[in-house]
Each structure stands twice: as C-alpha cells, then as structure tokens.
Amino acid sequence: MYEDLKYWYLRDHKLFRTLSYSQIKQLCIITGFKKASKGEIIYFSTSDVPRIFLLKKGNIKIVAIDDDGNETIKDIIQKGDLFGELTLESDNKNEEYAKVLSDDVAICSFLMSDFEDLLLRNPTLALSYTKFVGLKMKRIKNSYANLISKDAKTRLYQFLKDWAEKEGIQNGNTIVLDNYLTQSDIAQIICTSRQTATQLLNEMESNNLLSYNRKEIVIPDITKI
Amino acid sequence: MYEDLKYWYLRDHKLFRTLSYSQIKQLCIITGFKKASKGEIIYFSTSDVPRIFLLKKGNIKIVAIDDDGNETIKDIIQKGDLFGELTLESDNKNEEYAKVLSDDVAICSFLMSDFEDLLLRNPTLALSYTKFVGLKMKRIKNSYANLISKDAKTRLYQFLKDWAEKEGIQNGNTIVLDNYLTQSDIAQIICTSRQTATQLLNEMESNNLLSYNRKEIVIPDITKI
DNA sequence: GGCTAATTGTAAATTAGCCGACATTTTCCT
DNA sequence: AGGAAAATGTCGGCTAATTTACAATTAGCC
Structure with missing residues (x-):
C-alpha cells in the first residue's frame, strides 16, 4: 500500500488531527487494507493478532450469534468509524462477523499493539482516543436506555430521529435518508420483530410521517417524529 | 484533607497502580470528599465544574429522571468504582442524581481538568484508563444484550449470577449476598415491573433456589441458577 | 411501644407485540 | 428474460408481562 494513501487515510480521521504531518508520516501503522461489496461477510478471525479497524467508505453491520443461533445486530458502523476491540483488550470467545450493507466498502486495519505504542508516545492522541471511546460508550x-421501558413505536421514532441526525440530508424540516437497511435490520436494531417494524413503518406512511422504499426514506417533517 | 489519606485513596485503586509512590504523592488531585448515609440523595450540581468521582466505600445507585418523571436506574456503583463523566466530556443537560444504598458511603472527587492533565503527563495511565472505560463499556x-430478547425470568437469573460473581461471599456452591437493593430496585435493573420481580423471587424461593430477605440473599446452589 | 411510611405479597384485567403462516412484491443472478 | 431468493405486507391467535388495586408485613422514628 502506498505511503501517501496511508497518510491520507489517517489524516482524514478526526482522531489523528492532533498529530503533525511528519508524525503521521512516521506512523505507517496501517497493515491491512480490504475492499468488499454488498452482502459480503467479513470474519474477524480470532486466531489472528488483535486489530483495530477503520471504515473508510460505506456501511457495515456487526452481527453476533448467540448460543441459540440467533442473530443480533451489535453495531452499525459508518464511514469514518473505528471499530473492533476499542477496549484495547482482546477477547477471543465472541462469535462476531461483519456484513457489508452499502454497495461497497473500504476498510483498513492496524495492529492493536502498534496502536498502543502510538498512544504511549502521543499523550494528546491518547486523550483524544479516550474521549472517543467515552463518547461511544x-x-x-x-x-x-431508549430500548428499555419504551414501547416499540417510541423506539422506532427515536431510532429514526437518531439516524436522521447522524446521516440525514436536511432541507428545511425535510430529511432524506439513504436507506441501506432492510426492515428486518431496523427491527433488529430497535429490538422488535420484523412484522411489528413493518406494521409501524406502514402506519407512519399512512399518517404521512414518512415515505419508505428500499433506496431511501423521506421524512417530510422531522419535528413531527 | 490529609495528604496521607489522599495517597492511600489513590494508591488503592487499580487504575493508579502503574504510578510510583512519588508520582501519586505529587498528584493531590483529590479536591472533594464526602460522607453520606443510607437513603441520602446526592446531586451532581450541573453548575459546578465537571468532576470525576471515586466511590471509596459502600454502594450507590445513579438514577435518571426522564421527561415523564419516570425514574430509571442508570447504574449501580460499587466500592472502588469511578463514576461521573468518564467520557471526559461534560454534558449538562441530564437530570441525574445518586442515592445511597448501603448504610454509609465515602466518595472522593477530583476535577476533570486535573485528571486530564494527569493523563497527558502519564501516557501509561491514559492507556490504563482507556482500557478501564472500555471494560466498563x-x-x-x-x-x-442480556436485557433484550430474553424474558424477565432469564434476566433475573442472569442478574443474580452477575451479582453473585461480583459481590457474593462464596462457600462451596452456596452464595451469600449482602442485599442492599429493594425488590423494586431489582425490578428496575432487570427492567420489569415490581410485581413481576416479586413474583419471580417468590417462585424461586418456593423452588428452594434462594432465600430472600431485606438483609441478605442466600443462594444455596449457584450452579442451579 | 406505637404510629407511619416503605416494602413486599397476591390476584384479576388488559394489552403489546411475538410468532406462525402465508401472499405479494422486488431484486438479483445467469 | 426468467427463475430463485430476498424483502415486504397482512392477519389472527397466543402469551408474557404490565397495570390496577388492595392487603399484609416490616422498618424506622418519636
């Protein structure tokens, strides 16, 4: 991988903004790079050395499988997000994989040990990282907190609000969302059954609160959600 | 507050183990100290400077009040836990307070800014702290994950197992728990109604899975839970 | 010791939402 | 283009658990 590309990939991320040009140049901690397209499943082989991943482009979901074989969405990772063992502690016993949601993704990775060394050498970066992890928490x-003691409808509304805030293209009170999730995905995220999610979405559609299709979700007036 | 006491309070915590005696001596970042007894409510005045708290003794619960006036238990803090704005970002808009659960508690606090400076000067500490936060996450x-897609019974069982592991006094397979929670507290933690919690606990009692009273909970055989 | 407030016990009514079962529609692949 | 697979739409029965309502017990306090 070209040095320049590595440089840009790091420089681009807000976490590394505190570092100077030459510092970033020196890092070269990116050891892996991967492209994948929609539907592909990426396994984080547990036998491998612990890594931290940086999603450069696209969206993926992290899926965990519990003992009963049920799939649970653990996380939706978006462009620019760091993921993997952010705790800097490797634990090998979890059965997780990532599935590509958008048309294609670009992921780069670096070794956790390299990253740790880097943090030790750059206290400011360490602090930023700490805040970063804290924010994620x-x-x-x-x-x-939203999932609990609220009913499915409220959860869906909250989820849509969050999504709109994070990724929506706003025009006045109108929000357009690039819909890379299926209704089944949404159902899993807000912890309800696929049928209930479908029902609620349709209900919202008949109330003119949104318009749904597989490509995009349009919310005419976000203040009504 | 005596320097010696401050020293021991920090030295005692695993987070500060990486620092040398003289380093800890130099810190003196503890700026507040407070004792309180059962039932007392401690407000974290938002007007105040951001702080991080360290619970030296006892148990407290962090309670949040949502818009509808409903109480939600956000966290149970135990001896040795750090709490407050672990994210190192102050956000002032949350209505939270702490309620003392055990007979009495001792809390010391330090300024977030002091702590940040400390982290900047000690990258190793910063790394430990990040791991600490990560672990909490x-x-x-x-x-x-346990709360979701499991029924109330399973949740109660899991909660008891966790509690037993963290704080139980074990003797063979028998576990004795110091019960500083009311059934209503337990219900809130496992996100169910007080009545359901009561019912389940009584059901367990009639099945000889545990014996409950307001002082302690005895689990004769933890392997059966 | 006795009063009050908090905690715990119990039961019936009601309901949200899960589940199974299927139809329909859309997308994807060759 | 055409068939398969994935995604969405819809329905009714079922069940866990919430709600409401009240009784009984215990703890705390003067």
Missing part, C-alpha cells in the same frame, strides 16, 4: 448507553 | 453492552 455514552451513545451506547443512550441507545440502550 | 463491554460490561454495559453485555448486560444490555
């Missing part, structure tokens, strides 16, 4: 807490 | 993820 807060988001998880919030989204889970 | 992992625990939260797991406990929430």
Whole structure:
C-alpha cells in the first residue's frame, strides 16, 4: 500500500488531527487494507493478532450469534468509524462477523499493539482516543436506555430521529435518508420483530410521517417524529 | 484533607497502580470528599465544574429522571468504582442524581481538568484508563444484550449470577449476598415491573433456589441458577 | 411501644407485540 | 428474460408481562 494513501487515510480521521504531518508520516501503522461489496461477510478471525479497524467508505453491520443461533445486530458502523476491540483488550470467545450493507466498502486495519505504542508516545492522541471511546460508550448507553421501558413505536421514532441526525440530508424540516437497511435490520436494531417494524413503518406512511422504499426514506417533517 | 489519606485513596485503586509512590504523592488531585448515609440523595450540581468521582466505600445507585418523571436506574456503583463523566466530556443537560444504598458511603472527587492533565503527563495511565472505560463499556453492552430478547425470568437469573460473581461471599456452591437493593430496585435493573420481580423471587424461593430477605440473599446452589 | 411510611405479597384485567403462516412484491443472478 | 431468493405486507391467535388495586408485613422514628 502506498505511503501517501496511508497518510491520507489517517489524516482524514478526526482522531489523528492532533498529530503533525511528519508524525503521521512516521506512523505507517496501517497493515491491512480490504475492499468488499454488498452482502459480503467479513470474519474477524480470532486466531489472528488483535486489530483495530477503520471504515473508510460505506456501511457495515456487526452481527453476533448467540448460543441459540440467533442473530443480533451489535453495531452499525459508518464511514469514518473505528471499530473492533476499542477496549484495547482482546477477547477471543465472541462469535462476531461483519456484513457489508452499502454497495461497497473500504476498510483498513492496524495492529492493536502498534496502536498502543502510538498512544504511549502521543499523550494528546491518547486523550483524544479516550474521549472517543467515552463518547461511544455514552451513545451506547443512550441507545440502550431508549430500548428499555419504551414501547416499540417510541423506539422506532427515536431510532429514526437518531439516524436522521447522524446521516440525514436536511432541507428545511425535510430529511432524506439513504436507506441501506432492510426492515428486518431496523427491527433488529430497535429490538422488535420484523412484522411489528413493518406494521409501524406502514402506519407512519399512512399518517404521512414518512415515505419508505428500499433506496431511501423521506421524512417530510422531522419535528413531527 | 490529609495528604496521607489522599495517597492511600489513590494508591488503592487499580487504575493508579502503574504510578510510583512519588508520582501519586505529587498528584493531590483529590479536591472533594464526602460522607453520606443510607437513603441520602446526592446531586451532581450541573453548575459546578465537571468532576470525576471515586466511590471509596459502600454502594450507590445513579438514577435518571426522564421527561415523564419516570425514574430509571442508570447504574449501580460499587466500592472502588469511578463514576461521573468518564467520557471526559461534560454534558449538562441530564437530570441525574445518586442515592445511597448501603448504610454509609465515602466518595472522593477530583476535577476533570486535573485528571486530564494527569493523563497527558502519564501516557501509561491514559492507556490504563482507556482500557478501564472500555471494560466498563463491554460490561454495559453485555448486560444490555442480556436485557433484550430474553424474558424477565432469564434476566433475573442472569442478574443474580452477575451479582453473585461480583459481590457474593462464596462457600462451596452456596452464595451469600449482602442485599442492599429493594425488590423494586431489582425490578428496575432487570427492567420489569415490581410485581413481576416479586413474583419471580417468590417462585424461586418456593423452588428452594434462594432465600430472600431485606438483609441478605442466600443462594444455596449457584450452579442451579 | 406505637404510629407511619416503605416494602413486599397476591390476584384479576388488559394489552403489546411475538410468532406462525402465508401472499405479494422486488431484486438479483445467469 | 426468467427463475430463485430476498424483502415486504397482512392477519389472527397466543402469551408474557404490565397495570390496577388492595392487603399484609416490616422498618424506622418519636
């Protein structure tokens, strides 16, 4: 992989903004690079050395399989997100894989040990990273708090609001979302059955709260959600 | 507050183990100290400077109040836990308070800015802290994963197992838990109604899976839970 | 000791939403 | 183009669990 490309990939991420040009140049910690297209499944082979991944392009979902063989969506990773063992602790016993949601994705990865060394040498970066992880935790807490003691409808509304805020293209009160999720995906994220999600979405559609199709979701007035 | 006490309070915590005696001595970042007794409510005044808290003794619960005035238990903090804005980002808009569960507690606190400076000066500490936060995140993820798509009974069982593992006094397969929670607390933690929790606990009692009273919970055989 | 508030016990009514079963539509692949 | 697979739409029965409502017990306090 070209040095220049590596440079840009890191430079681009807000986490590395605190570093100077020469510092980034020196890193060269990116050791892996991968492209994949829609529907592909990427396994994080547990036998391998622990890695941290950086999604450069596209969307993927992290899926876990529990003992009963049920799939659970653990995370939706978007462009620019770091993922993998953010805790800097490898634990090998979890059965997880990633599935590509968007047309194609680009993922680069670096070794956890390299990243740790880097953090040790750059206290400012370490602090940014700490805040980064903390922020992620807060988001998880919030989204889970949302799941609990609220009914499916409220959860769907909240999910749509969050999604709109994060990725929606806003025009006045109108929001357009690039819909790379199936209704089944949405159902899993808000922890309900596929049928209930379908029902609620259709209900919203008849109430003119949104218009749904497989390509995009249009919310005419986000303030009504 | 005496320097010696401060020293021991920090030295005691696994997070600060990486620091030398003299380093800890130099810190003196503890700026607040508080004792409180059962039932007391501690507010984290949002007008105040952002702080990080360290629970030295006892148990407290963090309670959030949502828009409808419903109480939700956000966290149970145990002896030795750090809490507060672990994200190192202050956000002022959340209505949270802490309630003392055990007979009495001791809490010390330090300023977030002081702590940040400390992390900048000690990259190793920063790394430990990140792992610490990461671990907490992992625990939260797991406990929430447990809440979802499992029924109330399974959730109660899992909660008891976790509790037993964390704080139970084990003697063979028998576990004794110091019960500082009410059934209503337990219900909130496992996200069910108080009545359902009561019912399930009584059901377990009649099946000889545990014996419950307000002081302690005895689980004769943890392997059966 | 006795009063009050908090906690725990119990039961019936009601409901959200899961599940199974199927039809229909859309997308994808060769 | 055409067939298969995936995604979406729809329905009714079923069940866990919430809600409402009240009784009984225990703890805390003066």
